[in-house]
Amino acid sequence: MEYRRLGNSGAVVSAYCLGTMTFGDEADEATSFRLMDQYVEAGGNFLDTANVYSAGISEEIVGRWLKGKQLRDLVITTKGRFPMGDGPNHVGLSRKNLREALDASLRRLGVEHIDLYQMHAFDALTPLDETLRFLDDAIASGKISYYGFSNFLGWQLTKAVWTAKAQGYQPPVTLQPQYNLLVRDIEHEVVPAALDAVVGLLPWSPLGGGWLSGKYKQDQMPTGATRLGENPKRGMEAFEKRNSNAATWEVIGAVQDLAEARGASMAQVALAWVAAQPAVTSVILGARTTEQLADNLGAASLTLSEAELAELSAVSKPQMADYPYGEGGINQRHRKLEGGR
Template sequence: MDYRLLGRSGLKVSALSMGTVTFGNDGSWGDTELKDAQRQIDVCLDHGINLIDTANVYNAGKAETMMGEALTDGRRDRLLISSKVRFPMGAGPNDRGLSRWHIIREAENSLKRLKTDVIDIYHVHEWDGLTPLDETVEALDTLVKQGKIRYAACSNFSAWHLMKALGVADAAHYQRFVAQQIHYTLYSREAEFELIPLGIDQGVGVLVWSPLAGGWLSGKYTRHSKPESGRQVAGFREPPIYDVGKLWDIVDVINEVAGAHGVSGAQVSLAWLLQRPLVASVIIGARSMAQLEDNLKAASLVLTADDVAKLDKVSQPNLPYPYWHQQFTATDRMGEADLLLHQPYIGN
């Protein structure tokens, strides 16, 4: 297992990490029970994974509770825990959002469910446009100083949200976000326009959620063998598929590369992400042990330059404004973060 620094911090995380959205679920995302959770954790530990990701909202706290019950017999000492706060955890007017009241209360509730003294990486799970950012960032800074969390991070922020939060933290000398947990796949490459260049410039690492796009990029579904049941056909909206033709073009290449290596399409999709700039860890979750063991093999899959070129080409998005204008007029004055975005388009 490869271990990578998380943003501008000294913390090293495994290139693959474990997600827990199936823990305690009713079956819509999987139905991992305690004994299966412990077995999955043990398999991940055996493969060198040192980060397990959860959130207070996953199954209304059940995922955190199950983690707390599963991390026995020294497992907690071998793992970093990542959790999140923002979404509703009750019916009251203050039971959601990123106010000081909600953040601190929910951090303390998560600690109780997780049966631990500290959360290693604590994410604000989504933007809150009603709470002043200085209140949110100060609350996270307070939790760090109290020893209840070690690092602050964000998830699902736009670039201006993230940059504003970093500015607030820097001006007040508060703890700044060391990571951003984002959706990033071969089909969904929007993060490459701003979030990843921003991360390079500001030292904010990337953790990737839903790297297989809810199963669409696993290779088992194609234009000729579409899913007949499950969340893909039950109205689940993450991620939205705006261009079905492009999705199947990408899957065709995924399966072509997978066939050449004798591996699953899922491993190819994960391996492509693992070689992208700034990606510290890719979060994998599984409905079954077989799925988990297959995904773990992505850590050792080496894609050739030709493989990467094929995958890049079929999935490359069109440049939106102002980037196409910069491409036409500004390539003589581009810095590292600019070139990270523009290099694949230069000369095209």
């Protein structure tokens, strides 16, 4: 397993992180324990959870698994922001909600300290300075080591970074966005913002909801042991939209061809591509079974060549208008005038 710096911090995490959103829902406690054991045995040291995953049950399962273990190198991240109660102050990035959410996460995890605390989404109602001051205080009090964000836009990340610098607060170290060969829009603004701030990306849904693993077939309704197969109403509209897009199957075909050529699974190829992208610190794996996790972890041993990466990047290149991002956009024209720098 490769290890990388956690964004701009001094902490080190494995290039593949174990996500726990399935714990307590699609994976029972016994299966969840096996998944964490399997992941750590493979060299992984980074667990990602959130207070809203299975309404707190995911954190509780992780906490019971941690009990009595001496895993000094393990890095735990959780999140706060979304409702964990019905009251008007049980949501958002206010000091009041985050203080209660953080303390509740500490109790469920059974720990006195969380390594990385992430804001699950932007909050337009709470002053950004209030959120950042709380996080700086949480670091000073020893409750967290670092903080980061999830699902922020490029301007939101940049504003947070520079507000923290202006106020003398500790800066964020990570951003957790959706990123895969079928969803690359963050490359327009979010990736450049992360590179500029030296913030590490922790991509979620690197397999595009399972599409890049090859589990879905064109114009065939999902069946069997898949999320859509077991619950067709879940995301069927999104399935039909993606299924009818010719570009989807072009990308999936390229992944399949490369997987066959390399003797790897499609999931391993798709994961290896994400792990190789600029600013990516650790790719979040979301397995429901030990078989799925074993296959996903195989990506840690797969290194794609520059030509292979370029081939996948070309076939999955996101569509954009000429202005301001495209080949005819002002940024691209200036780059050519400046010698491509």
